[in-house]
Amino acid sequence: MTPEENRMDPDLERAVTEIREEAIDPAVVEAAAARVWARLARAARESAPAEVNGEHIRDCAGFQALFADYRAGRLSEARTLLLRDHLHACVACRRAFEGKVVEFTAPPAVRRASLLSARWAVAAAVLVAAGASVWIAVDRLGGGMTRPIVESVNGNLYEITDAGIMPLTAGQDLPDGVEIRTAKDSFAVLRLRDGSRVEMRERSDFSASQAGRDLSLHLGRGSVIVEAAKRRSGHLYVNTADCRVAVTGTVFGVNAGMKGSRISVIQGEVHVAQENQEKVLHPGDQEVTSASLEPGAVRDDFAWSRDRDRLVRNLPAAVPARISRLLARAPASTIFFVSIPKAGGFLDQAQEMLRRKMAQNPQLRETMAGPLPAMDTMLGKLRAIREHLGDEIAILAFRGPDGKERGPVFLAETAGEGLADTLKNELGPSVAIASRPGLVAFSPERGALEAFAPVLDAAPNAFAASPCFKRIAESQASGISLAACANLDRQAPGGMRYVAVEQKIAGSQSESRATIGFDGPRTGIAGWLAAPAPMGSLDYVSPEASFVAAFAVNDPAAVVNDLLGLFHSSPGSEKALEEARRESGENVRETAAALGGEFALALDGPMFPVPSWKLAIEVYDPVRFQAALERSVETFDREAAKSGGKPLRTSRETVNGRVYYTIAGGDPNPLTEVHYTYADGYAIAGPSRAVVNSALQVKSAGNSVTRSAKFVSMTPRDRYMNFSALIYQNLGTTLAPLAGLLGAFGNLHGGGMPGGMPDLSNIQPSFVAAYGEPDRITIAATGTPLGIGPAALEGGSLSGIAANLPALGQLLGTGKPRPAFR
């Protein structure tokens, strides 16, 4: 054995192994490669051989001649690249650049030119200078430029700087490279000096930079619509984390979300490059960069624009989704509708899936309880005659003309002749059957089928006005899925109108989805959740995080108001609250008003000895927020002094220009420490400064959890770019050591995990996402959710969970029937 093969210290050994096996998202590698290749191409184009003012850079003196322009920021990107590389390699030039005197060899003697030659040289120089001026005027001012100007702002637009975030107003000129961000419920229009127009949607993050004749827009997150001016030279690029869009003279939209990017084109030709592949898009085309993103209607990507009518007027009308023949036959009074595709094994699993969904969802269970036994029996028999069935089987219940509930009625498309006869043979004479060309309806309840039969001959789509119908149609349009929807009674709590559940096979994994629809815009607790939005707070969470919960709310102040109302509603709480307000000396509503509405909490690192939690909160006004925190601490200390307790320990320290704050309990205990700082419009907190710094590093490296292959693979496949809320857990690896410990403990007491605990070492990753839309909330889950919360969510029993909260009725809203979604 050679000396170096002796084993190292176990800690170092483990660190070396971890470094060697660190997973790097291929998307990060390819995005970096694309940027580096672009710079190399420019470097090769502009400096082969390198020139200074028309002269080749032959030696160190040539590079030194670039120093002044470099310091002034006037050097092109390619030249900058060369100079930096030279400074890196050449000690003499580096010292010269740092202001230390270095002698260079004298340049070769200049050959004395004749007077005639000098005159020609002067004349040539004048001509060249004049030509260059014209070229610059035409090319730079006429065709290409860099700085955007804020043309209009509706709401708030911020400039993100190292010093903090600063509001921007219309008419302001934005320096090259500055990062700007629209706040929630805000909208901005930028005008580039080449005439291009950029619309920014709410919660979008954007910067622009010029390299040579090319102008690059960097969309960190959110959505933009670009009307690119025609150029004589160079390109306009829009870069997102995973693709690059190249255009000239076109109109297109780019969305950069947590799941990837989507590009939609209205006019002209757009080139989309991703992972060394390039696609060319034309008007009406759309491209998505992630397998978990489903394409949507092109015009939907422009629906948020103030100019949407003008933008989409030349697009062809959207092709209506195909409505299944069975759904079209549902009567207007349908109470519930279940769609079971024959493909994908859904028929085999339908009984079990329906039972599970109903067990998890009280509304669905209540609505479908009556017909359930008959459904169960029939489904069992249908499996035996599957070859006679068409692509879809539907089960429905409805209210008959007398207002009574009727059902279940089965509807099936036929595959060839003889389904009706087969059904008679298989199901027996007790089952009533009615057939039409290509369609068979049957029911164990003869009265139900008799009430249903007229619908088979009536005009289709009588049920189309129902939101339940729309939900089933959407589900069918998105692929093969088992979907069930129950229309709720008008007296359902919180204005709930329907509950829909769906089971879908997406790729190799199963996805569950549940939707709660409301009878109008969401209110109360249901109204807290914001529409799906990019969450910059997740940029601070690393791919190794074992648990992440993040959400966006419409208005933190409204949430606080609702919660204060809740306290008011509890007997005796008003006095206590008023007292608490006086004692705390702060206005909770004002504190909430400083917030942006995004929150992310993660377990991102070792659990022991101190759990490595991270909290990132969007803060629009850090000064106000900090002042409120400080007032709270002062009040706490005063009260603690009165009762003989110790005051909180606080500190504020500036390190490398960044201010770090600490609030800790009176007694030294790492578990009571909170360290935090403010960066890029967020407050980032953790149990130690190391964790806070690690969060900042994750953000600056652009290698957050949302870029990790594991996270992306767990996201549900649908048309949403972002989420309103999400819970992601990959606790298996983190809890494995604890599981081993508990397992060993359990073995001492007869084996297994103690106390009936689940086997922690076998927890599979899971992902639960919520999407808030104006009149509904959809919850989607992939993987194997852990615990009762996500499982309940998977079943769509959000209201069931919420029903256990106090004063739900008050928080969910009035519950009065209101016009359907406006």
Added chain:
Amino acid sequence: MEPASQPAMDLEEVFRDHHAMVFRAAYRIAGNAVDAEDAMQTVFLRMLKRDAAAEPVANMASFLHRAAVNAALDLMRARQNIRSVPLEEFEPVLADLPHRQPDRAQADGEIRTWLRGALARLNPRSAAMFALKFFEEKENPEIARLLDTTPGTVAVTLSRTRDRLEEEYRAYMGGVA
């Protein structure tokens, strides 16, 4: 170097074939994507500027592997702005005090960060050998070829480097390691 309107075709091929390996090797040293990207740029920029008359590279993958490790180590050294310490002059260079608390240092992530910083403080040649051996899993003869030395020297240097890192790690842990 030949004038070109874009990187030469052979460079394009080299870039296409090896950019991921270069990025990953640099990432292992630097620990973050930004520095890995800088190192990748440095490596290929030097390839771009390479004299056409220079001796052809026999094994491009190995050559770029070493170049990536060196570029990333250079970058780490520049970031830390600290002097390299020859093995003979070794004295433990301590990291910031807050990071020396034993309970915090238990965190694997912090040990990785510490190890990367410690590599940047090593003699560049020793650091390159260590990274090629333990991160890139190269055999001693290949390391020797890449660094123009003998396998015996590589073995001895690696042994001393490992000893030094362990000693420095113990100092970092305040003697508890």
